[in-house]
Structures are given as C-alpha cells and as structure tokens.
Amino acid sequence: MSIWFILAAMIFLHIIDDYVLQAPCLCDLKQRGFWEKNAPHKKYKNDYLCALLMHGLSWSFMIMLPIAIALKFNVNINFFLMFIINAVFHAGIDDLKANKFRINLWQDQLTHIGQIVVTFVLYILEVF
Numbered sequence: 698m699s700i701w702f703i704l705a706a707m708i709f710l711h712i713i714d715d716y717v718l719q720a721p722c723l724c725d726l727k728q729r730g731f732w733e734k735n736a737p738h739k740k741y742k743n744d745y746l747c748a749l750l751m752h753g754l755s756w757s758f759m760i761m762l763p764i765a766i767a768l769k770f771n772v773n774i775n776f777f778l779m780f781i782i783n784a785v786f787h788a789g790i791d792d793l794k795a796n797k798f799r800i801n802l803w804q805d806q807l808t809h810i811g812q813i814v815v816t817f818v819l820y821i822l823e824v825f
Contacts, residue, residue, distance in 0.1 A: 752791065
C-alpha cells in the first residue's frame with residue numbers, strides 16, 4: 698500500500714469521524730452546557746467527559762485503521778499506546794474547543810491534523 702494513500706486515508710477518515718459520525722448527537726453530548734441545560738441533575742454533570750472520550754476513541758480508531766491495514770493487523774503494544782495517546786489528546790483538544798472556549802475550530806482541526814502527521818511519521822519510520 699502506498700504511504701501517500703495511507704496518509705490520505707487517515708485524513709479522509711478524520712473528516713468522516715470528526716464531522717459526519719458525531720453530528721448531531723455526539724456534538725451535543727460532548728458539551729458540558731448541553732448537560733446543564735437538558736439534564737440539570739448533578740448526577741450528569743460530568744457525562745460530557747464520557748462523550749468526549751468515546752469520540753476520542755472512535756477518532757483514534759479511524760485514523761489508525763489505515764496503518765493497521767498496512768500492518769495486516771499485526772500490531773504491537775506501541776500501536777495500542779499511540780491509539781490511547783491519540784484518543785486522550787483528541788478528547789482534550791475537543792474539550793478546549795467545546796467547553797473551555799480556549800481554541801477555535803481552525804486551531805482544533807490543525808491540531809488534529811498535526812496528530813495525524815505525527816502518527817503517520819512515527820509509523821512510516823517503523824513500518825516502511
């Protein structure tokens with residue numbers, strides 16, 4: 698498989714997961730304000746964190762899928778560590794945008810593309 702196709706597939710799957718798969722339900726659920734407005738009971742006050750993490754895991758799986766395919770699904774512990782790091786980092790970045798309002802959509806997306814590039818480079822150096 699071409700390394701450039703792997704990178705293109707990672708970016709394409711990022712677009713699918715970050716826009717198509719989370720709209721509209723997950724977009725709402727990962728915002729603390731949605732829970733405060735629609736489920737004001739304090740039992741739900743941190744449920745937005747679960748939605749952020751679930752989206753991070755989904756996104757990480759999607760962007761790493763082309764690498765897993767290139768490896769013929771013969772992945773090692775480093776793959777899983779990168780998977781978890783990407784998921785947590787993605788959730789944190791989304792929290793900065795959706796809840797803390799410290800970054801905008803441009804910064805959010807450029808950071809996610811940066812994650813993809815770092816992941817791609819690390820695995821290309823190891824795999825190819």
